[in-house]
Amino acid sequence: MAEVLRVSVVLPAGGTGERMGGGTPKQYCPVLGRALISRTMEAMERVSWISDVVVVVAPESVDLMKFIVHQYGHRRVSLVEGGPTRHRSIFNGLRAFLEDHSLGRALQKPEVVIIHDAVRPFVEEDVLQQITRAAKENGAAGAVRPLVSTVIASSSDGCLDHSLERSKHRASEMPQAFLFDVIYNAYLQCTDYDLDFGTECLHLALEYSKVRAKLVEGPPDLWKVTYKRDLYTAESIIKERLAKHLCIITHNKEDAIQIGFLLHESLKSQIKNVKAISSSMCKTAHELQGILLGQCYNFVCINVKESDFEETQKLTSLLQSSGICPSYPSVVVSVHLDFPEQSGTQDLSGIRDLAKEAQKADVLVYSLLIRFPKDEVQLQENVREASSIIMALIKDRNPVLTGQILVAGKK
Structure with missing residues (x-):
């Protein structure tokens, strides 16, 4: 007053x-x-x-x-x-x-x-x-x-x-x-x-x-x-109120920035407030809190390699230690990029362990593998599919799916 x-x-x-x-x-x-x-x-x-x-x-x-x-x-x-x-x-x-x-x-x-x-x-x-x-x-x-x-x-x-x-x-x-x-x-x-x-x-x-x-x-x-x-x-x-804000955090490498841009363009018509930032902007809990102003409970964290989730680890650690989102379960969608030249099965067991630990602090971590083909049209189609999956995860906030590996698109 x-x-x-x-x-x-x-x-x-x-x-x-x-x-x-x-x-x-x-x-x-x-x-x-x-x-x-x-x-x-x-x-x-x-x-x-x-x-x-x-x-x-x-x-x-x-x-x-x-x-x-x-x-x-x-x-x-x-x-x-x-x-x-x-x-x-x-x-x-x-x-x-x-x-x-x-x-x-x-x-x-x-x-x-x-x-x-x-x-x-x-x-x-x-x-x-x-x-x-x-x-x-x-x-x-x-x-x-x-x-x-x-x-x-x-x-x-x-x-x-x-x-x-x-x-x-x-x-x-x-x-x-x-x-x-x-x-x-x-x-x-x-x-x-x-x-x-x-x-x-x-x-x-x-x-x-x-x-x-x-x-x-x-x-x-x-x-x-x-x-x-x-x-x-x-x-x-x-859940409807929580789904109004989304923060996309990207690695500073070119491929991650490209996927971040495409996701931003695809999701901004479905979510009221979509913010895209570089991971270098939120190295501390104080910096992250200043960017979000305490309103965001949804994050997409874009990693570069399929098995690399360093950026996701940093984000979940900040959320767990700082209490930035203490009121409601916060959602972190850990995005991994799968390139055509990659071969063999990547070890993603680490993301499951991360999700299990993060859930204790009311942080729901999901893993999303986006196929990154050389064909630009197919890539955009894959991103649209990924956007649909992200929206479903944000709206449902189902703790049963934490740690699961979801896949979007074709190579």
Whole structure:
């Protein structure tokens, strides 16, 4: 935020996940190898102007949450034990800023508090900023979306009583934001019935603090994970986002530069941002991080000889040691060039060992052999085939295929 404003977040995460149909609450189900709630906490921690993230968890899940916080290095997260209902859990989260209910470090009272769902991992900074500014100006604000279905009311005999005009109503979503005193005082005044059966924080602000919330139209990906099928949708959304950036790193020899150029030309129509650089530009983790600005999780590393993967070794070593891509599995496609004059079977066992070791650091290494014929037309066809394979690997991010040797084209 441009102005000096202390902003914190409360994430209620005490749900039991009954609608998931399984024994694991949805917030702890894995999405791309990491608990869903960790994805949401990470989305909040990416926002530099958010001071604290208070996660309210069921008492029986505290140890699990401590493990998740430690495992993924969440720095601004504090844990608070939740209550038996959503509103009582949120109230516990708010009180932690005043009454030292946190299970960790002491918290400082914020001017604005954002309330968000632990199972809505796709909130972006611009939405949080809009909601926060609106809360600062109006006392309360919440994201809304158009209704996708008509809402109807039934009579006591099970027949249609009336329906609502869909264009005049909105679905209340998260995040919501409040001046801290507005929502905290509303919780102090509300009834036990509200605490036990209510669901809408904006209503409490209106009913007990007389504050009419500003409604902000939110993007379509503010939906929350509710059912088991939503986990697959969430994973697909993440994979789609990760596939928007690609960095092609080439050896400085002529053949590698040529393949790098052809791949760049072929892939730039399929990937939003494709960057091609020389391996000499990223000798250190700091140099690589400066080039990528922390946005890229996909790499094509072009080696010269079929059995030579020196450039791939350098890159994976940088990724493993620096933590440049700690959030999601990063993909490295190790490209090897196969020339017509080469004979005999090359030993590629080293790439399998490299892939096995790199996977421990969430780096998925695949090996792609591109035939390099003398015929220019055939070479371009081989590169197009290689591009299709690279796109499939980036989009699927399948750990089972790491270390496999894939082949593109004819000699």
